[in-house]
Amino acid sequence: MAYDNEGIGTQSHAKNNYGEILDGALAISNGKIVWLGKADNLPRYNKNDVNVIDGQGQWLTPGLIDCHTHLVYGGNRANEFEMRLQGKSYQEIAQAGGGIISTVKATRAATEAELLASALPRLTALHQQGVTTVEIKSGYGLDLINEVKMLKVAGQLEKILPITVKRTFLGAHALPTEYKDNADGYIDLVCDEMLPIIAEQKLADSVDVFCESIGFNLAQTEKVFNAAKKHGLSIKAHAEQLSDLGGTELAAKYNALSTDHVEFLSEQGIKAMSAANMTAVLLPGAFYFLRETQLPPVELLRQHGVAMAVATDVNPGTSPLCSILLMLNMACTLFRLTPSEALAGVTCNAAKALGLSTTKGKLAIGFDADLALWNITQPAELCYQFGVNPLSALVQNGDKVI
Ligand code: NIG
Ligand code: FE
Secondary structure: OEEEOOEEOOOOOOOOOOOOEEOEEEEEEOOEEEEEEEHHHOOOOOOOOOOEEEOOOOEEEEOEEEOOOOOOOOOOOHHHHHHHHOOOOHHHHHHOOOOHHHHHHHHHHOOHHHHHHHHHHHHHHHHHOOEEEEEEEOOOOOOHHHHHHHHHHHHHHHHHOOOEEEEEEEEEOOOOHHHOOOHHHHHHHHHHHHHHHHHHOOOOOEEEEEEOOOOEOHHHHHHHHHHHHHOOOEEEEEEOOOOOOOHHHHHHHOOOOEEEEOOOOOHHHHHHHHHOOOEEEEOHHHHHHOOOOOOOOHHHHHHOOOEEEEOOOOEOOOEOOOOHHHHHHHHHHOOOOOHHHHHHHOOHHHHHHOOOOOOOOOOOOOOEOOEEEEOOOOOOHHHHOOOOOOEEEEEEOOEEOO
């Protein structure tokens, strides 16, 4: 297959530099990119052997990567949205047994088929906006059976939609009611019973912990990181979202892939991330939906050369937003990322946050042929406008899927 195009975005680290190739072309063989460059330089090929797609002057980017979602869950929390509008805070609702725990009840009560049916429209919405790789976390089961159920559903989604799913075990997301007042006992269950089985059955690629005042403390988080390391799973952390507990520095010690949220991250934490080559995953949807005011330290992350990814954080409590394009806009309007930084955040830096930086997120020879073709005249349009969908074609592993 060959693409003949106006502009091909490759990767972008520098501001306002998309690494674009104007009047470009790209060739695919066996699901991989095998050539890209100026269309005029395209090696000769026999038209009968090749399926050619004419990009008609549109822009081609890597397929987008949503590197942080919780999109498999039961029920919804519209009632808590109303409660927050009547004056209750997210933390108050969580402490009164709502929040994550109310989604745990609904998720435990749902069958695999029900969870699949409710997750499918959410994942379809992302896919239709150019997402070819998505990360999905567990964390609403909080016991072995239900965590496994969530991870299996996440795996089934990959068989239904042409999308690559990376799974993350988030057993340490909240304390289930049966372990009330026994957080250490629950962490032992996560580390000694759940994690070994999940690793053995290859149900997850990574392990995540909600390290927060309303989640787990540093000592508990470290136990989970140790267990993840022992079982060969990569590490991620929800940290510094609502306060600065130092979860990021701990994650850096364990060579974590990323810390996600990071609104309250200190310069010390940023230095630790930089030294450990971690990615900061920015989640503007949760910031917006919780009406947070503490901005993530974007300028310091830039200064210390920490890669920034951008993701939806799709979940029923803090980010019920299944739109990667809206996240691009919010990363720019709320967090002041440049459009090129925001686009790197959903391509090469999102790949890095998932440990996929050698296979996904860039238009480069040898990379997976996951491509999105957009009916736009310049890349910044993807961040500038929302509510319309400019995707005109999507390719996953070399196959045209939209
Ligand atoms: O990423 N911070 C913890 N986890 C989710 C929220 C989950 C929920 O409220 O259901 C988040 O914001
Ligand atoms: Fe999250």
